[in-house]
Amino acid sequence: MSGRVIVDCQRLLCPMPVIRVQDVVRTLAPGSLVEARCSDPGALHDIPAWCRINGHRVLATRTTADDEYIVVVEVGEAE
Amino acid sequence: MTEQRKAVALISGGLDSLLAARVIQDQGIHVEGINFFTGFCVEGHTHAIRKKDRAKPKRNNALWVAEQLGIRLHIVDIVEEYKEVVFNPPHGYGANLNPCLDCKIFMVRKAREWIAEHGFDFIITGEVIGQRPMSQRKDTMPVVARDSGADDLLLRPLCARNLPPTRPEREGWIERERLFDFSGRGRKPQMALAARLGLHDYAQPAGGCCFLTDAQYSAKLADLWRARGEKRYEMDDIMLLKVGRHLRPRPHFKVIISREEGEGNFLKGYKRSFISLTTTSCAGPLALIDGEVSEEDLMLVARLVARYSQGKQEETVELEVSDREGNRRALRVRPMAPSEVLEAWHL
Ligand code: SF4
Numbered sequence: 300m301s302g303r304v305i306v307d308c309q310r311l312l313c314p315m316p317v318i319r320v321q322d323v324v325r326t327l328a329p330g331s332l333v334e335a336r337c338s339d340p341g342a343l344h345d346i347p348a349w350c351r352i353n354g355h356r357v358l359a360t361r362t363t364a365d366d367e368y369i370v371v372v373e374v375g376e377a378e
Numbered sequence: 379m380t381e382q383r384k385a386v387a388l389i390s391g392g393l394d395s396l397l398a399a400r401v402i403q404d405q406g407i408h409v410e411g412i413n414f415f416t417g418f419c420v421e422g423h424t425h426a427i428r429k430k431d432r433a434k435p436k437r438n439n440a441l442w443v444a445e446q447l448g449i450r451l452h453i454v455d456i457v458e459e460y461k462e463v464v465f466n467p468p469h470g471y472g473a474n475l476n477p478c479l480d481c482k483i484f485m486v487r488k489a490r491e492w493i494a495e496h497g498f499d500f501i502i503t504g505e506v507i508g509q510r511p512m513s514q515r516k517d518t519m520p521v522v523a524r525d526s527g528a529d530d531l532l533l534r535p536l537c538a539r540n541l542p543p544t545r546p547e548r549e550g551w552i553e554r555e556r557l558f559d560f561s562g563r564g565r566k567p568q569m570a571l572a573a574r575l576g577l578h579d580y581a582q583p584a585g586g587c588c589f590l591t592d593a594q595y596s597a598k599l600a601d602l603w604r605a606r607g608e609k610r611y612e613m614d615d616i617m618l619l620k621v622g623r624h625l626r627p628r629p630h631f632k633v634i635i636s637r638e639e640g641e642g643n644f645l646k647g648y649k650r651s652f653i654s655l656t657t658t659s660c661a662g663p664l665a666l667i668d669g670e671v672s673e674e675d676l677m678l679v680a681r682l683v684a685r686y687s688q689g690k691q692e693e694t695v696e697l698e699v700s701d702r703e704g705n706r707r708a709l710r711v712r713p714m715a716p717s718e719v720l721e722a723w724h725l
Binding site: 310312313314315317318321322341344345348349351352353354 | 449
């Protein structure tokens with residue numbers, strides 16, 4: 300899939316991954332996709348919670364074989 | 379039609395800020411939350427690191443509070459700017475290295491800037507007179523309002539009736555009679571209000587909202603500054619202070635030793651920034667050396683690390699030392715006896 304912005308959150312502990320995602324989402328148009336790649340499993344909980352309250356959509360969450368936690372977000376209309 | 383007034387609430391994730399925001403929402407005000415990340419916040423860090431804690435469900439309390447209230451939450455990274463507050467708080471520190479009063483002033487000032495930028499009308503906090511020994515006293519609460527520049531745009535709904543009316547009250551944006559007059563350290567009025575509003579399962583942080591109120595953490599931070607000869611820290615420093623055992627056998631270096639597998643994995647991420655040691659002849663911790671060490675110092679550290687390994691009763695233990703470039707070599711040492719690990723080394 301093209302046009303997705305990758306946010307590198309490796310070695311960042313929560314809530315830093317949320318802040319990184321928030322700061323990128325703020326610059327994007329509704330419908331854009333953001334993929335956060337995290338090493339703190341807390342991101343699987345916190346990024347979706349942040350999306351729910353701020354009107355964005357989580358399209359997918361997954362854990363890779365080498366313990367990388369991925370969250371894909373679609374930017375909502377809210378900003 | 380009357381204008382829709384808007385307030386920003388400082389959300390720490392505790393009960394008081396939850397209640398304060400909720401009672402203002404109930405008066406028809408549009409409320410959004412703001413949460414400041416200083417780097418010292420008591421969030422899930424140790425949780426994220428320690429393996430045994432990972433199984434427990436974890437939540438970010440500020441996000442949870444916002445979700446309960448159905449409000450948006452803006453998380454603001456103030457790590458860099460906040461350093462000045464920690465280094466030189468004009469009003470001094472609390473019981474430990476917590477600069478609570480200047481911290482509050484700083485956060486309310488940030489919120490003041492935020493409302494000006496975003497077209498909001500006023501600021502709400504969950505402060506209660508007498509709740510905290512430094513920042514929430516009858517004489518210091520006006521200082522926060524004044525020195526932050528928020529003045530009478532700062533409303534504390536839980537104790538507003540003990541304070542002079544603020545602009546939102548005077549202008550009739552909200553009804554003062556429907557605010558509260560809580561005071562003192564007790565938690566009963568807050569808990570009763572929570573029950574009345576149907577709020578359960580909220581967080582009740584004990585000491586305060588950040589690690590700076592923790593005596594042990596503050597001692598480690600003070601030690602770091604002493605060793606460096608100046609007050610200075612980076613994000614990695616303040617993270618590492620939360621992880622492992624910290625021992626300073628000599629003034630010019632300290633050793634960070636993992637206590638379990640999760641901490642070991644976390645410390646591995648720092649192998650390029652520090653000399654590291656790990657046991658190879660038996661299971662054991664990962665250790666980092668913060669400081670420059672001689673060959674003699676290195677042997678001492680190796681013996682200390684061996685002491686915390688499964689081979690502590692063995693005649694000798696083999697370790698691998700790795701420098702910052704990744705060059706590795708083996709060492710074989712006799713583990714320290716318990717009596718050799720001095721109490722004074724523990725930070
Ligand atoms: S406990 Fe920490 S975050 Fe809370 S007011 Fe004091 S210094 Fe600030």
